[in-house]
Amino acid sequence: MTTTTRQHATEQHLFTIARHWRDLEDALGTRAQTWPPAMGIATMSTRHQTDEDREAAHYRAEALRQLERSPDQPGWTAAPIRLDVFDALALVEAGLIELADQTAAEVQHSPISPTPPRSQWPANSRAYKAARADAARRDLLALHQANDPRRWRYNGDSRTVPRAALWLLAQVQGVRGPWRPLSEDDRLRIRAIARSSARVVEQVLDVGDGHVRLDAVCPDCGGLLDLHGGAGARPVVRCAGCGRTWSDRR
Known part of the structure; x- marks a missing residue:
């Protein structure tokens, strides 16, 4: 597999996660779809059943479904949420946000600090104005760098899976920002976690x-x-x- 092919695959995985994250959240309270589905070869053993056998099996299945829906039925009942979706949400969220944190710690430049407090300023009026102007420019640049929307945040409401996926996608695509280019180790780590996370999303939603x-x-x-x-x-x-x-x- 060439480098270009691997990069394209990583981009597709990250886009899949960002695109289907809302679908995964919405699926938390829906009915599960099993894989592999009961079809084709699974029904071959029933082809030689008589009509009476099939009818009896149908009524047995209906009776079991009625018992499952009955609030008086003791024992296990279906959870109000899909546990497979819950596990997938927790797994992908933990892995991808941790990946963004690690990648940002490796590649993202820290913003410059504002002008430190000064106890004295130049007595000369011309030098005083120049020093004040330099301090104002540095403070403005520090504010701009700290609030750059391209920057990955280590806290706050922006730490979501879709934003982590899109931020990592920008790194993989070489988008310019307050960071250095990815190393090969960075790319390998992103590729592995993006592939496994996308596979989890696809399997739960049956979109792959x-x-x-x-x-x-x-x-x-x-x-x-x-x-x-x-x-x-x-x-x-x-x-x-x-x-x-x-x-x-x-």
Whole structure:
């Protein structure tokens, strides 16, 4: 993989996190989507059931759902939030903001300090005016550098995951600002954490490409079966041996 390809992949990962963070927060109270989905090869064992078997299974499933929804049912009940989303939010937030903190500590220039207090000023009026003007310019520059919106903050309301992702994206893209260019070690660290964080977001929201090897084997040739899907695509099972495919329509 070339440097340009790796940089583009890192940029895509950071953009994915920033783009879908609000979606991940909104998904906290929604119903979970399982991966891999129950389709295709998962239904092959039911093809030889009789109509009576299928009807009985349907009523058993309905009865279980009624028990799950009943407030009188003792024991475990569904949590009011999706714990997988909660874990993903906590994991990505901790990792990405810590990454921004570490990167800023490495590359970001500290703003200059304001003019230190002076006990004496030049007695000469011309020298006094020049010293006052120099102090005013330094104070103004210090204020401008400290309030630069491009600067990563170590505290405050701006420490959010979308802003961390976009700030890191600016570093990867070489945008000019109050920082030095990234070193290769900086890029490797950002690449690794951005990739793993984006994968967490994509898996929970099902917005990335999914691929999983199934335990079952092909009924025709005994080959290995792979389930492909995700990102809104219709899940498809494909045999790695003979190439036969199954979908939830078949």
